Amino acid sequence: MFDWIPSENYTLIYYNMLFMVVLLTVLHTQLLGIDERKNKSYLQFTGKIILLFVILYMGLRPVSGFYFGDMGTYNMYFESYQEGNPIIAKDDVAFHLFMKACSYVMTAGTFFLLCAAIYVLPLWYLSKKWFADYWFYAFLLLVGSFSFWAYGTNGIRNGMATSLFIIALVFTERKAVMIFFLLLACAVHKSILLPTVAYGLTLVQNNPKKYFYVWLAAIPLSLALGGFWENFFAGLGFGDDRMSYLTEGNINEDDFSSTGFRWDFLIYSATGVFAGYYFVIKKGFKDKLYHHLLNIYLIVNAFWILVIRANFSNRFAYLSWFMLALVIIYPFLKQRFFLKQHQVIGYVLIAYFTFTYLMNVILA
Structure with a gap:
């Protein structure tokens, strides 16, 4: 865990780190063509770093109900299942079955890391499948969204379910797989x-x-x-x-x-x-x-x-x-609409994340 980071500053650090990445990415959109080798190399390298950062930083956060809302409740459920207590929840049973199964083989910290991976990896997978070499632009917008952090650290179950729904959209041509993920998402939340x-x-x-x-x-x-x-x-x-x-x-x-x-x-x-x-x-x-x-x-x-x-x-x-x-x-x-479309993508990135930063940092 990142125990050396004060819990009260944990979320702020996430947004500031992402803010720097957004600025660096916007700079690339203004100076390089979208198809230039330097730009593609930047997208691939930075994308992998941010993917790992988001999963590890979110998943290895300190267990706290005060700073991370429902995380404290989920931790109590997990500890109860570790003690051998039965599932008493009547709703979203799939998530509690998952939690109880995890309680047999891992610690609470590892469980929250696994939840973060389930939350984040589908976003990466969809971005890769839909946008190929340019997947990082979509992924950066997703992890920089206004509610993304909150539903990975507080509304964990809801966040995981939405990611399962997203992964279902990747398999619209494979109906059985799509239906499986849709049903699983509904069972989780x-x-x-x-x-x-x-x-x-x-x-x-x-x-x-x-x-x-x-x-x-x-x-x-x-x-x-x-x-x-x-x-x-x-x-x-x-x-x-x-x-x-x-x-x-x-x-x-x-x-x-x-x-x-x-x-x-x-x-x-x-x-x-x-x-x-x-x-x-x-x-x-x-x-x-x-x-x-x-x-x-x-x-x-x-x-x-x-x-x-x-x-x-x-x-x-x-x-x-x-x-x-x-x-x-x-x-x-997917399609070119503007003469300087790469620059416009940069404007979209900064405008979109500015709202996130305004609401979650400046006005928080």
Whole structure:
């Protein structure tokens, strides 16, 4: 473990390290062509270093519920299973079975390292499969996303489930493998049912224009009907006990709870909508896989907008936000749209990470 790093500075160091890498990468985008050998060498070398850094730094962090939220709870579960106690959890049993199995053969520290690997490696694998030599741009955006660190250190189970969902998207041409990962993701965290259902809808109707209308309609519907949607979805029982977030107050004094209509986070979400609209509608970008990805994002984010006032609505927002980096960067790495596209990629990198740094460091 990195015990020599004070826990109170641990997260800050992560963001500062990533900030330096982002600046260095942006510098390369401004000085070198994307296909130049020096640039490709930089992407491969730096990408491998950052992959190892993120897994090890996240996975070997000190065990702390104070600084890393739910990590303390998971540690108590793990220690209970080490003592031979049975699984008492009724929800997301797959994760508890995984935890109990690990408790027989490893320490809690090794378990959290394994969780970090399961969280991060699918992002690397998808980036490599989708973007080949330019995978590091996508991977850097993913690990530099606003909620990435929080869901690797606090909402660990949710983060792992979203990564399993992402790996399923790699196997859209191998249905059995894709379905396996989708089911596994839902078993680890039932909230993944929402993006899974959204993906199913895109298999029936994959026209982005219609989902843009759905997303836009969600804003006035949320503004006009207020808490109706929270009560409506809670009444349906969607997402099991997590629906208590929709109707209960701010029981844990969370900073992103019961704070009204979050225009700032709506604008953040809208960056993905704007990117999709620009490339698909304005530029005529036709890519079936991207259309699926974009439409899943639009559907799930629209759901969050409807329940935006709910307690812990960030947990619903994350069900779309974990795809935001891919929605934004995918077209840039698949087709040329700008004369100096490599430089534009640099602008996107710095703008995207600036929001992350602003919210998690400067305004934290």
